[in-house]
Amino acid sequence: MTIAFEPWMYVAVLPEILLVVLTLVVLGLDLALPEERRGGLGWLTAGGLTAIILVGFAVAMPAGEPRLMWGGMLRHDWLGFAFKLTALFAAAATSLLSMDLAQVGKRGEYYLLLLASTLGMMLMGSAADLVMLYLAIETTSIPLYVLAGFLTRDDKSTEAGFKYLLFGAMTSAVMLYGFSLLYGFTGSTNLYELASLAQAGQLSLASVFGSLLLVLVGFAFKISAVPLQFWAPDVYEGAPTPVAGFLSTASKAAGFAVLVRVLMAVFPGIQPYWGAVISALAVATMTLGNFFALSQKNIKRLLAYSSIAHAGYALIGVAAISMPGSTLGATSVVFYLITYVVTNLAAFGAVAAVGRVTGSDEIASYAGLSRRSPWLALVLLVALLSLSGMPPFGGFVVKFAVFAAAVEVNLIWLAVIGVLNSIIGLYYYLTVLKVVYLYRSEEEDKPMPVPGGYALGLLVLCVGILLIGTLFAPWFSFSSGAAAALF
Amino acid sequence: MLPVGYYIALSAILFTLGALGVLIRRNSIVIFMSIELMLNAGNLAFVAFARAYQSLSGQIFVFFIMAVAAAEVAVGLALIVAIFQTKRSIDVDQLNTMQG
Numbered sequence: 411m412t413i414a415f416e417p418w419m420y421v422a423v424l425p426e427i428l429l430v431v432l433t434l435v436v437l438g439l440d441l442a443l444p445e446e447r448r449g450g451l452g453w454l455t456a457g458g459l460t461a462i463i464l465v466g467f468a469v470a471m472p473a474g475e476p477r478l479m480w481g482g483m484l485r486h487d488w489l490g491f492a493f494k495l496t497a498l499f500a501a502a503a504t505s506l507l508s509m510d511l512a513q514v515g516k517r518g519e520y521y522l523l524l525l526a527s528t529l530g531m532m533l534m535g536s537a538a539d540l541v542m543l544y545l546a547i548e549t550t551s552i553p554l555y556v557l558a559g560f561l562t563r564d565d566k567s568t569e570a571g572f573k574y575l576l577f578g579a580m581t582s583a584v585m586l587y588g589f590s591l592l593y594g595f596t597g598s599t600n601l602y603e604l605a606s607l608a609q610a611g612q613l614s615l616a617s618v619f620g621s622l623l624l625v626l627v628g629f630a631f632k633i634s635a636v637p638l639q640f641w642a643p644d645v646y647e648g649a650p651t652p653v654a655g656f657l658s659t660a661s662k663a664a665g666f667a668v669l670v671r672v673l674m675a676v677f678p679g680i681q682p683y684w685g686a687v688i689s690a691l692a693v694a695t696m697t698l699g700n701f702f703a704l705s706q707k708n709i710k711r712l713l714a715y716s717s718i719a720h721a722g723y724a725l726i727g728v729a730a731i732s733m734p735g736s737t738l739g740a741t742s743v744v745f746y747l748i749t750y751v752v753t754n755l756a757a758f759g760a761v762a763a764v765g766r767v768t769g770s771d772e773i774a775s776y777a778g779l780s781r782r783s784p785w786l787a788l789v790l791l792v793a794l795l796s797l798s799g800m801p802p803f804g805g806f807v808v809k810f811a812v813f814a815a816a817v818e819v820n821l822i823w824l825a826v827i828g829v830l831n832s833i834i835g836l837y838y839y840l841t842v843l844k845v846v847y848l849y850r851s852e853e854e855d856k857p858m859p860v861p862g863g864y865a866l867g868l869l870v871l872c873v874g875i876l877l878i879g880t881l882f883a884p885w886f887s888f889s890s891g892a893a894a895a896l897f
Numbered sequence: 898m899l900p901v902g903y904y905i906a907l908s909a910i911l912f913t914l915g916a917l918g919v920l921i922r923r924n925s926i927v928i929f930m931s932i933e934l935m936l937n938a939g940n941l942a943f944v945a946f947a948r949a950y951q952s953l954s955g956q957i958f959v960f961f962i963m964a965v966a967a968a969e970v971a972v973g974l975a976l977i978v979a980i981f982q983t984k985r986s987i988d989v990d991q992l993n994t995m996q997g
Contacts, residue, residue, distance in 0.1 A: 541958050548965045552972055559976050568979040569992050575973050576928065576989070580919050583935035586962065587912055590942035590955075594905070597950035599958065644995045 412481075419479040422486045425466040425494060426532055432458040433525040440518020448516045452509025452863060455521040459502035459528075463495055470494075482600045483542040490536025492744055493667040497531035500660035500751050506867030507759045508652040511766055513561055520560065524656070527553035531664040538675075540589045540599040543668065544582075547628070550664060551578050554657060558649040570648025577631060577641045585628025591621040592676070601675045615680065622677055622684060629672070632665030634658075635725060636694040639718045643702075646714035651765055654710060655758025658717040659751040666724060666747055670740060674731065685732025692729055693827055696722025700834040709761055710771045712838060713754070716797060719835060720750055726821075726828050727812040733819035742811035749796075749804040749878050756871035757793035760786050763864045778854030779846045786860060787846050789868045794839040796875045799832050804878030904945030912938035925977050925987040929970060936966050 420427070435458070436451060443451075476487030484490070501524055508524075509515040530549030537543040555578065559571015593599055595617060596607040627638065634642040646654040677684055699719030706712040724746045731739035761771065763786055768775050780787040796803035809832060816825040860868075911934055918931025940959045947955025977987055984991050 541954065541961060544958070545961055545965070548969070552965075552968055555969075555972050555976070559979065562979045563983075565983055565994050568976055568983070569994050572925075572973075572976045572980055573992060575969070575976060576925075579929075579932045579969050579973070580935070583915070583932055583939065586936060586939040587942070589958075590908075590939045590946065593955055593958075594901075594942060594946040594949075597946070597952055599954045647995050 413478050415480075419486075421469050422472075422479055423484070424470050425462050425498070426529060428462045428465060429459075429498075429525060429529050429532065432462065433522060433529070436518055436521050436525065440522070445516070448518055449509065451518050451521050452505050452515055455505040455525065456502045456509075456863075456867075459498050459505070459525075463498050463502070466491070466495055466498070478538055478600075478602065482603075483539045484533070484536045485538035485602075486536070489667060489671060489744070492748070493535030493663060494532045496663050496748055496751050497528050497535065497660050500656060500663075500755060501525065501528040503755045503759070503867050503871060504652050504656040504660075506863045506870075507655065507755070507762055508650070509863045510861035511650065511652065511762060514650050514652070520557070523553040523557050523560075527551075527557070527656075528660070531660055534664040535667045537668070537671075538601050540593065540601070540604075543601070543672075544586060544589060547582060547585075547632070547668070550661060551582065554653075554661060557653045558645055558657065560650055560653065564648075566648035567650065568648075570645045573641055574645045574649075577638070581628050581631035581638060585625050588621045588624025588626075588628070591617070591624065595621070601672065604676050605678060615683075618677070618680055619683055622680070623687075625672065626687070629665055629669045630691065633662050633669065633721045633724075634718050635691050635721050636698050636718070639695065639698070639721075642718055643711045643714040646717075647708060647710045647771070651710065651758055651762035651771075654714075655755050655762070658714070658758065659754045662717065662721060663747040663751050666721075666728075666743060670728060670731070670743060673728070674740070681732045681734075685729055688725055688732065689729040689821065689824055692722050692725035692824065694722075695719070695725060696828065696831045700831050700838075703838050704834070706838070707773055708771050709773050709776070709842065710758075712773065712842065713757055713761070716835065716838070717754060719831065720754070720797070722831070723809060723812055723828060724750070726824055727815050729824060730812075730815040730819050730821060733821065736815065736819045738811065738815035738818050742808070742815040746808040746812050749808040749875075752871055752874040752878065753793055753796045753803075753805055756789055756868060756875060757797065759864065759868050759871060760789045760793060763860055763868070764858070767858045773842055773845055776842065776845045777849035778851035779858075781850075781854040782856060783858035783860065785865075786858065786868075789872055790846055791843060792872050792875055794843055796879070798836045798839040800836075802876070802879045804875045807879055807882050901945050901949040905942055908938040908941040908945070911935075911941065923988050923990055925973075925980075925989055928989065929973055933966060933970070936962055 472486050472488055472491050478485050514520045527550050530546050533546035537546045555571055555575040558574045559568045561567035595613055596604050598604055631638040696719045699715045703712050703715035727743035730736050765771055796805035799805045799809040813825040813828055915931045915934030919928050943955040943959050981987055
């Protein structure tokens, strides 16, 4: 397959090009500025990313039929576009939430790594070739390994970074072996060409299914689905809190983008088989995540298990895609992830803001928070209730959407398990809120300052959660555009 | 020319050895070597298939994999050094600060 170069391809990847420029500017300024003036790099990163989002909306929005570009390496479509903007937004929010954190906020290389990993996520969303897919996943992962282990003097942080790297490298090697088998069966590395060759060649089911399972290992690690979820609690606990937020949102969303695209583009021939695998993964992931979350004493570990459970809910939507006649499946997954990114970033942002003052992530240290800082308590209330799926917050609408997608294709049992799991989830979110609002502590008259970056970031995220929950329609049509381009 | 099946069998053996090494060995450096073995098993399969299909994309993929593997090891060794400075050990069983 040859795709001739055309000038519009530059415009389609303009957000990526601008991101590279921003990365180089941050690198240059980090070298040029004296140390006491590097605090502005966080604002520069956040502002630059916001500008790139606006440019993306202005010029890089896909129109008409999805098209392959750059020699078939990337695909210009709504799925890629939606996840690109989500990654950019998450990175902007993360840099706002990091810049007032001692040890990371004034170091240029922190923002550099954040931007490099965002570039990888943007490419993951639109990669249409195995080579590009592998490079994008590694471009995302390698800076994240460093970010997780960023606090080199902190035992927990280096341990988190190393565990993440070890499991990440291992699973990506397994995935790569799956890629090599896919290439071997068909002789092509392009995802869309693979599909037609695989169907024409009458491959045996065992060989296709086997390579699918190898590839799924890599993807399940990225989205922290059972049985490859065990790294998440340790890594989130040890990593700097904003990094943990970024890992649990943007990286997971990009993993889902890749999962949905590969399953739908490469394996349409064996849909019932991967549908069964994904359903089983969904049930195991949400149940295990919720049950382990119940006994957690550390809020970052609790959020880690909650984020595992949320990967399970999103997998319900992916399972729905596998059934014939699903119209809501892909839409609900994209919609779920956009909302989840906004909500979970708010939760981790509030945890970071509290942690930088109290120096602890134990849930017990949240006692009296509603008196020390009513606004942070409110942010935590909004984020946790949205995670638990309460109206009028965004989490309710999207949970409704994934369960509706399952019911639409007669996977009612899956939706029922999802609802039961949401009830368990509600319990542990409310336990945290009980500590925040009802428990007293001796330190509650000490004020808890919230710097400007946190205030702005958390405000934007909370408004986002409420807007998704109340003005449901525009977001939904944005996501349905993203899903329609897949077919 | 040997049939492609021989190369694939060899790469499957290398991959299994690498996976076993990652699961069984406890020394961080040896685990890294085992991961390299798994990646090289993938490389071998790619070049063998590229030769069988007379297509270049498999060979180009291998160059990228080698570059990525080098980057991964650079980050990994840096983290191992950071861990060794505080724990004086690179045994993965020592990495148990966080539990639960």
